[in-house]
Each structure stands twice: as C-alpha cells, then as structure tokens.
Amino acid sequence: KQEVTQIPAALSVPEGENLVLNCSFTDSAIYNLQWFRQDPGKGLTSLLLIQSSQREQTSGRLNASLDKSSGRSTLYIAASQPGDSATYLCAGPSGNTPLVFGKGTRLSVIA
Amino acid sequence: DAGVTQSPTHLIKTRGQQVTLRCSPISGHKSVSWYQQVLGQGPQFIFQYYEKEERGRGNFPDRFSARQFPNYSSELNVNALLLGDSALYLCASSTTGYNEQFFGPGTRLTVL
Numbered sequence: 001k002q003e004v005t006q007i008p009a010a011l012s013v014p015e016g017e018n019l020v021l022n023c024s025f026t027d028s029a030i031y032n033l034q035w036f037r038q039d040p041g042k043g044l045t046s047l048l049l050i051q052s053s054q055r056e057q058t059s060g061r062l063n064a065s066l067d068k069s070s071g072r073s074t075l076y077i078a079a080s081q082p083g084d085s086a087t088y089l090c091a092g093p094s095g096n097t098p099l100v101f102g103k104g105t106r107l108s109v110i111a
Numbered sequence: 112d113a114g115v116t117q118s119p120t121h122l123i124k125t126r127g128q129q130v131t132l133r134c135s136p137i138s139g140h141k142s143v144s145w146y147q148q149v150l151g152q153g154p155q156f157i158f159q160y161y162e163k164e165e166r167g168r169g170n171f172p173d174r175f176s177a178r179q180f181p182n183y184s185s186e187l188n189v190n191a192l193l194l195g196d197s198a199l200y201l202c203a204s205s206t207t208g209y210n211e212q213f214f215g216p217g218t219r220l221t222v223l
Contacts (some may be wrong), residue, residue, distance in 0.1 A: 004153075034212065043115075043201055044154070044214040089153055096167030098144050098208055101153030 002027040002094030006102035013080055014110050021075040021105045023090035028068045030092040034099065035064050035075050038087045047075070047088075080109045113138070115204050115215035123221045124192050132187045132218045136204030142166075143185040144212065145177060146201040154201055160185055161208045189220075197222045 003026045013019050025033070031052045036044040048057045050066040050073065057064050063076040073090055087106045091099040116135045124130050136143050142161040146154035156169035160179035179185045183204075189196055199219050203212040 032210070036214070041199070041219070043117075043216040044203075046211060046213055049211045091153070093209070096159070097156045097169065098142075098159055098167070098203070098205070099146075099154070099156065099212055101155075103151070103153045 002030070002092060002097070002100040004090060004092065004100050004102040006088075006090060006105050008105060009103065010106040010108075012108040012110060015080060015082060017080050017109075018076070018078050019080055019107075021077070021088050021090075021107070023073040023075070023102055025071050025073070025092055025100075027092075027094055028071055030068060030094075033064075033066050033073050033090060033092040035062075035073075036089045036091065038089060038104070040087075044089065077107075080107075082109045082111045085109050115202055115213055117200075117202050117215040117218050119218060120216070121219045121221075123223065125223050126192055126194060128192050128222075129188065129190045130192060130220060132189075132200050132202075132220070133184065134187070134202030134204075134215060135184045136202075137213055140204035140206050140213075141183055142205045142208030143179055143183065144203045144205075144208070145185070145187045146203065147171075148199045148201060148217075149197075157187065159208055166208060192222045194222050196220065 048064040061078040087104040091101040144159040145157040148154040158177040159167040
C-alpha cells in the first residue's frame with residue numbers, strides 16, 4: 001500500500017528565494033508521480049507529471065525530480081514570488097487507486 | 112477547451128439527508144475519479160470509473176455510491192449524511208485513468 005509523506009508541512013520564505021519541497025513514497029513500483037498546487041478552498045491544478053522512465057520534468061520556474069530507488073521526489077521552485085503562495089501536493093498511484101496524496105506543504109512567500 | 116466542471120459549487124445539507132454531486136470530464140477523457148478532502152488533509156480516493164465501469168473503490172462506507180454515464184459524466188451519491196461527511200469533494204478526469212489527472216474546482220459540502 002502506497003504511503004506518501006511531505007516535509008515540511010509548512011514553509012515561509014522571502015520573495016526571490018529558491019526553494020525545494022520534498023515528497024517521499026513507500027512503493028517504488030510507482031509508474032508516475034504528479035505535483036499539484038491548491039489555493040485555499042479551490043480545486044487542484046496539475047503542475048508536473050513525471051513518468052517512471054524520466055528523472056526530471058521542467059515547466060517554467062518549476063523543476064520536479066523523481067528517484068524511485070530512494071522513494072523520493074522533489075519540487076524545485078526558482079525565484080519564488082508571492083503568487084506562488086499555496087499548498088503543494090504530491091501524489092502517485094497505488095493498485096486500483098489512481099492517486100494517493102501526501103498532506104501537502106503550505107508555502108508562504110513573503111514580499 | 113473547457114476543463115473539468117463540477118456542480119453545485121456549494122451545498123448545505125442536514126444529517127440523514129441524501130446528496131448528489133455531478134462532474135463533467137474534459138472532452139475526450141473516459142476516466143473519472145472522485146476524492147474527498149477534509150480540512151488540512153490531502154484528498155482521499157473514493158471511486159474511479161472508466162468506460163462506465165467501476166475500476167476502483169477507496170475505503171468508504173456503502174453510503175457512498177457513484178456511476179458514470181454514456182457521455183462519461185459522473186455522479187457521486189451520498190446517503191444518510193453524517194457531520195463527518197462535510198468536506199470538499201473533488202472530481203478528476205484523465206484519458207485512461209493511469210495518466211495525468213486533471214481536477215475540477217470541487218463541491219463544498221456542509222452537513223449540519
């Protein structure tokens with residue numbers, strides 16, 4: 001059974017700082033991993049999907065990596081902006097469950 | 112192209128009532144999944160449907176049921192509502208169910 005953990009639970013950084021969000025998972029047979037952004041009370045916005053055959057995916061200031069052997073994924077955000085403030089969730093499949101989620105990291109970028 | 116749509120946006124019910132939530136997937140997507148998200152937690156998987164067949168079910172009581180229609184839209188039904196059913200209910204669609212999932216804005220259900 002897949003378990004997904006995200007550390008830290010909350011993070012506050014000054015504007016312009018580069019930062020890394022961490023995600024660990026227990027089932028290394030994962031075939032993809034997805035990162036999402038969620039604004040308060042809203043739905044989830046897909047940021048990046050990494051297939052198991054890939055090691056990295058990039059979109060603008062975001063870069064996500066996947067290391068199946070260590071059961072870890074990271075989301076790197078470059079030159080953070082106040083508009084990046086949100087909760088970031090990672091999730092991967094497990095058996096018949098399309099996505100098992102972590103609890104998320106709540107990011108605050110201070111101007 | 113339109114994204115995943117959900118209705119209603121908000122809903123208030125009392126304990127013991129029944130509720131139906133609706134989801135329309137992205138055009139061309141044949142898989143719909145439902146998730147429950149309580150405050151401060153990540154979403155929890157409830158159901159997945161693909162081509163109108165149930166493909167997976169999470170650890171939720173039989174009070175929860177769902178179905179998918181020929182146009183791939185879906186309904187989630189919850190009977191005998193409990194206070195603990197208060198949550199944000201999210202719908203996601205994908206082409207096959209095994210690839211990138213796209214979420215709707217959610218339905219906020221409050222049970223009083």
